[in-house]
Amino acid sequence: MYDLLCAGCGHRTAMMLLDDIIREKNLKEKVILALDVACCSLLIDYVDYDSIMCAHGRVLDVTKGYKEMRRENVVISYMGDGAAYSIGIEEMVHAARRNDDVFAIVINNGLYSMTGGQVAPTYVDVAYSGRENGINSSADDYYKEKGFKIEDIIGKFSIKYLARAALTDKENIDIAKKYISTALNKYVNVGGFNLVELLSPCPTNYKMTPKDTVNMINDKLSKVYQIGEFING
Amino acid sequence: MKKILNGNEAFAYGALAAGVDFYAGYPITPSTDVYEFFEKYGDEFGVKFVHASSEVSAANMIMGASIAGARALTVTSGCGFSLMQEAISYMAADFVPCVILNVMREGAGLGDIPRSQGDYNQMTKGGGNGDYQAIVLAASSAKDCMNLPKVAYELSEKYRNPVIVTYDSDIAHTKENVEVLERVNNDIDKLEYTLKGNETGKPKLVQNIYYHDHNYDETLKNKYELIEQNEQRYSEYDTLDAEIVFVAFSICARICVEVVKVARAKGIKVGLIVPITLYPFPKKAFENLKKCKKIVVVELNILKQMRRDVEYFTKQKYEYYSISSMSTCPTVLDVMNFIEEIR
Numbered sequence: 001m002y003d004l005l006c007a008g009c010g011h012r013t014a015m016m017l018l019d020d021i022i023r024e025k026n027l028k029e030k031v032i033l034a035l036d037v038a039c040c041s042l043l044i045d046y047v048d049y050d051s052i053m054c055a056h057g058r059v060l061d062v063t064k065g066y067k068e069m070r071r072e073n074v075v076i077s078y079m080g081d082g083a084a085y086s087i088g089i090e091e092m093v094h095a096a097r098r099n100d101d102v103f104a105i106v107i108n109n110g111l112y113s114m115t116g117g118q119v120a121p122t123y124v125d126v127a128y129s130g131r132e133n134g135i136n137s138s139a140d141d142y143y144k145e146k147g148f149k150i151e152d153i154i155g156k157f158s159i160k161y162l163a164r165a166a167l168t169d170k171e172n173i174d175i176a177k178k179y180i181s182t183a184l185n186k187y188v189n190v191g192g193f194n195l196v197e198l199l200s201p202c203p204t205n206y207k208m209t210p211k212d213t214v215n216m217i218n219d220k221l222s223k224v225y226q227i228g229e230f231i232n233g
Numbered sequence: 234m235k236k237i238l239n240g241n242e243a244f245a246y247g248a249l250a251a252g253v254d255f256y257a258g259y260p261i262t263p264s265t266d267v268y269e270f271f272e273k274y275g276d277e278f279g280v281k282f283v284h285a286s287s288e289v290s291a292a293n294m295i296m297g298a299s300i301a302g303a304r305a306l307t308v309t310s311g312c313g314f315s316l317m318q319e320a321i322s323y324m325a326a327d328f329v330p331c332v333i334l335n336v337m338r339e340g341a342g343l344g345d346i347p348r349s350q351g352d353y354n355q356m357t358k359g360g361g362n363g364d365y366q367a368i369v370l371a372a373s374s375a376k377d378c379m380n381l382p383k384v385a386y387e388l389s390e391k392y393r394n395p396v397i398v399t400y401d402s403d404i405a406h407t408k409e410n411v412e413v414l415e416r417v418n419n420d421i422d423k424l425e426y427t428l429k430g431n432e433t434g435k436p437k438l439v440q441n442i443y444y445h446d447h448n449y450d451e452t453l454k455n456k457y458e459l460i461e462q463n464e465q466r467y468s469e470y471d472t473l474d475a476e477i478v479f480v481a482f483s484i485c486a487r488i489c490v491e492v493v494k495v496a497r498a499k500g501i502k503v504g505l506i507v508p509i510t511l512y513p514f515p516k517k518a519f520e521n522l523k524k525c526k527k528i529v530v531v532e533l534n535i536l537k538q539m540r541r542d543v544e545y546f547t548k549q550k551y552e553y554y555s556i557s558s559m560s561t562c563p564t565v566l567d568v569m570n571f572i573e574e575i576r
C-alpha cells in the first residue's frame with residue numbers, strides 16, 4: 001500500500017500500538033474508530049475497523065451520540081491537539097465534565113501538521129526552537145514556554161484516567177502502550193472518561209530528522225509536558 | 234386519542250411515533266418546548282436525552298447516534314440552526330440520515346422570536362458548505378407537526394440524507410385538537426449501512442474523501458435527481474379552475490385556506506398551493522393549473538425568498554405578486570383587499 005504518513009511520524013506508532021492492544025484484547029469486531037481530520041484521517045486507510053471521519057473538533061460529539069446507542073461497542077476517539085484542545089476544547093471540557101464513556105487518544109505534536117505546521121495551542125518555542133526551524137509562533141508566553149496542558153483544564157473533573165506518554169524510543173513507547181492499555185481496560189470494564197495524550201514526532205514540519213525529533217521530545221518537550229499518569233481513578 | 238397540543242408538542246409526539254430514540258439539543262425560543270418535552274419525558278419513552286454544550290455539538294451528536302442506527306433528533310431555531318450547518322453538510326456528504334426541526338425566528342443575526350419564514354433560502358439551498366441539499370418539509374398545522382416526523386425519518390433513511398422539518402412560531406405555539414399517534418420503537422439494527430463494528434471482514438466507512446471516486450459524483454447526482462422526481466409533496470385547494478392561485482406555507486397557508494373559502498363564497502375563482510416539501514420544490518402542483526393567470530406568494534420574509542423559486546419553477550409564465558413582510562402576517566381581510574386590487 002502507498003504509505004501516506006511521513007517517515008518518522010508519530011501517528012504510525014500510535015496506530016500500531018492501538019491495533020496491537022485491540023488485537024491482544026480481542027476487541028477488533030467491536031471497534032469504531034472515530035477520527036478527526038487532516039493527518040489523523042489518513043489512518044482510515046491503515047486499519048480495517050468500521051470508521052467515522054468526523055468534522056474537525058467534533059470527535060467527542062460523534063462518540064457521545066454513537067456510544068449512547070451502542071454501549072457494547074468500543075469507540076476510539078482519535079484526535080490531534082488542534083482538534084482536541086483548540087477547535088474542540090468545548091467538546092473536550094463537557095465530555096470530561098459529564099464523565100462520558102470515552103477512550104480518547106490525543107496526538108500532541110504542537111502544530112497543525114497537514115496545513116504546513118502552523119502553531120497549535122500546545123506549541124512551545126523552548127522545545128521546538130521554532131524560529132530557527134521556520135515555524136512562526138507568536139510572542140505570547142504560552143507559545144514561548146507554557147503551552148497548553150490538558151491536566152490543568154480537565155484534571156479537576158471526576159474522570160477515570162488521564163495520562164501522557166511520548167512516542168519516541170522503546171522505553172517511552174512501552175510506557176505509552178501501558179497507558180493506552182490501562183485506559184482501554186478502564187473504558188471497557190468501568191466506563192467513564194479516559195484520555196491518553198501522546199507527544200508525537202512530526203519531522204516534516206519540525207524540519208528535523210526523525211532522530212533529532214525524538215531527541216527534542218525526550219530532552220526538551222517532555223520537560224514542559226510531563227510524562228506520567230495524572231488521574232487513575 | 235385526541236389531545237389539545239401546540240405545534241411543538243405535537244411534533245414531539247410525532248417524533249415518538251416515528252421511533253425517535255436519541256435527542257441532543259440546546260434550548261432556543263421558539264423551539265424550546267420540544268427540548269423540554271424530551272428532557273422531561275425522554276426516559277419514560279426510552280429516548281436518550283443529552284443537553285449538548287452548543288448546537289454545534291448537538292448536531293454532531295445526532296450524527297454519531299444516527300451512524301449507530303438511531304432515529305436521532307435535534308431541534309433548534311434561527312442562529313442555532315446556523316451553528317448546525319457544519320454537521321448537516323457532513324451528514325449530506327457522508328450519506329448519514331438525520332432529522333432536524335428548525336422552528337424559524339424572525340430576521341438575521343440574533344433576530345427575534347416572532348413568526349417568520351426568513352430561513353427559506355438557508356434551508357432549501359443547502360445552508361452549509363458545498364454541493365448538497367437537505368430535504369425540507371414544512372408544517373402548517375399541529376396535525377402536520379404530528380405526522381411529518383415519520384415522513385421525515387423515512388425519507389432520510391431512504392435517501393441517506395438530512396431532512397429538515399420547519400414551521401414558524403405561530404404554528405409552534407398555536408394549540409389545536411390533534412390525534413396523537415402511538416409510540417413506535419426503532420430497531421437500531423434494521424439498516425444495512427449502520428456501523429456495528431467490523432464483523433464481516435469488510436469495514437464500513439463514514440467518510441468525506443469519496444470525492445476521489447468517480448462514482449461518488451454520479452451517486453450524488455442520482456440521489457438528488459431521485460428526490461426531485463419522486464418526493465414533491467403539496468396540498469391543493471380549489472386550484473383546477475382558479476384564476477388567482479396563492480402559494481403559502483405554515484401560518485400563511487392557514488390564512489390562505491380561509492381566503493379561498495371567503496373568495497369562493499363571493500364567486501372569485503381563487504385557489505391555493507401549500508408546499509409540503511420546500512425542497513424538492515413541488516413544481517408538479519403547477520402543472521395542473523388550467524385557468525391560472527396570477528400567482529400570489531404569501532410569505533414572511535422581506536426578500537421574497539419563496540417567490541423566486543415559484544417564478545423559476547413555473548418558468549415565469551404567470552403574473553406574479555407578493556404579500557411579504559418580515560413577521561407581520563396578513564389577515565384574511567388584508568388578503569381579500571389585495572385580491573380586489575389585482576383583479
Ligand code: SF4
Nearest residue numbers: 005006009039113202
Ligand atoms: S505532516 Fe507530520 S503529522 Fe502529518 S503525516 Fe507528516 S509527520 Fe505525520
